[in-house]
Amino acid sequence: MGNAAISVKGLKKSYKDKEVLKSVELEVEKGSIFALLGSNGAGKTTIVRILSTLLKQDGGTAIVNGFDVASKPEGVRQSISLTGQFAAVDEILTGRENLIMIAKLRHLANPRQVADDLLKRFGLTDAADRRASTYSGGMRRRLDIAMSLIGKPQLIFLDEPTTGLDPEVRIEAWKVVKELADGGTTVFLTTQYLDEAEQLADRIAILHEGIIIANGTLDDLKKLFPPAKVEYVEKQPSLEDIFLAIIGKKEDK
């Protein structure tokens, strides 16, 4: 175990008779950025919900920060923070009130100060006293991520953190993620964007039809790709090519 922030073995989950996770295996190293890639409906959110104790698995084990999600959910909750796929902010409260609320729930000594600092860091100071319902999608997402940073959890889940963001805000979000990892926080993110995984992640896993079909560093994954043929121009495979090639291979079988 030692250095693993997350360790998942044989994880299974079905909704009614729809088998979403067949047997998922993965390991995330402490302090790293881990990207889980998968197309729509692959089960990324399902994995995140199980790891963040919102959903019970049908089989297999998942250990998060040394706590079993099934038997020690309280321990898991002490050490994680979740930014769900859909912005989890209270729309009727202002940005500042949202942050103060979470800081109070984390029992921090100075909730107002915490809120002020985060508002500044995420460029929300001007909008701080407006209701979150008046925020743009990007501002809401920034507030959402800011709320997840409160209390400095060891591990942060980001479920499709940049879906629906414009390119500029996206790059900003990437910066935050990198800063987090530099500060020692483990980041588990899901994404449909291959370039996002390529940009951010130390390790990438591809979830397809209920199992992890590839797992490794970007270079590892590149090796899985058939060597570039000598053509007019030699083309380095992008992660997109790799992704499509791997999925294609599976489906050919």
Place this chain on the structure above:
Amino acid sequence: METVKKHFFSDMGVMLGRSMRHIMRSMDTIITVCFTPIAMMLLFVYVFGGAIQTGTDNYVNYLLPGILLIAIASGISYTAYRLFLDKQRGIIERFHSMPIARSAVLWGHVLTSVVSNVISVVIIILVALIMGFRSSADVLSWLAVVGILVLFTLALTWVAAIVGLTAKSVEGATAFSYPLIFLPFISSAFVPTDSMPTVVRAFAENQPVTSIVEAIRALLSKQPVGSEIWIALAWCFGILIVSYLFAMRAFKRKV
């Protein structure tokens, strides 16, 4: 686990603060809740009142307890509504992934329901005073009235919690309160039950609203409360306990 328990009350306080803000920012909900009962009170007192024989000289005094119950029954549908919306939004998932007692979220809603219903009850009593409501009750009787109303609110709030937690649509989450609002009409809230046909009368005299209305009416007019108050309390506690258990079950299943 220990830390979660240790912080239960402070966490619940934060949740209460949150949903009280929601209410304060949508004062229209409180006004809507007060509007119908006040309109009914006006209608019954100034339009039908002359034709209704209650055996009392002050019809507002007779009517008020039933009107208050109607207000509470419509007020709690907003609790179901707010719970339903919360369940649908991502924020509840954030709370549930944090080290806070899950029931703190639910209790925040329940206490908010009590506070907002107390506000509407006070508004309606003020209007009733203008319309000629007078009470000779002493402090102790008033406390008893407040106690019964709070208990009634809690009982219906837990019913609302079941609905809010299990509803599939906003309409479903709010529509359940219509029959509850209707219940006082088939009770002694507006007219004495002796004028009713036997079957209706049998229902009216044995449903919770009648005993609660009679108990409050007796307390407000310094009459002996007799056994009504015990029947009223038994109903309130009964509904409270049963709906609490079902609501908690629905809640555990959802989260």
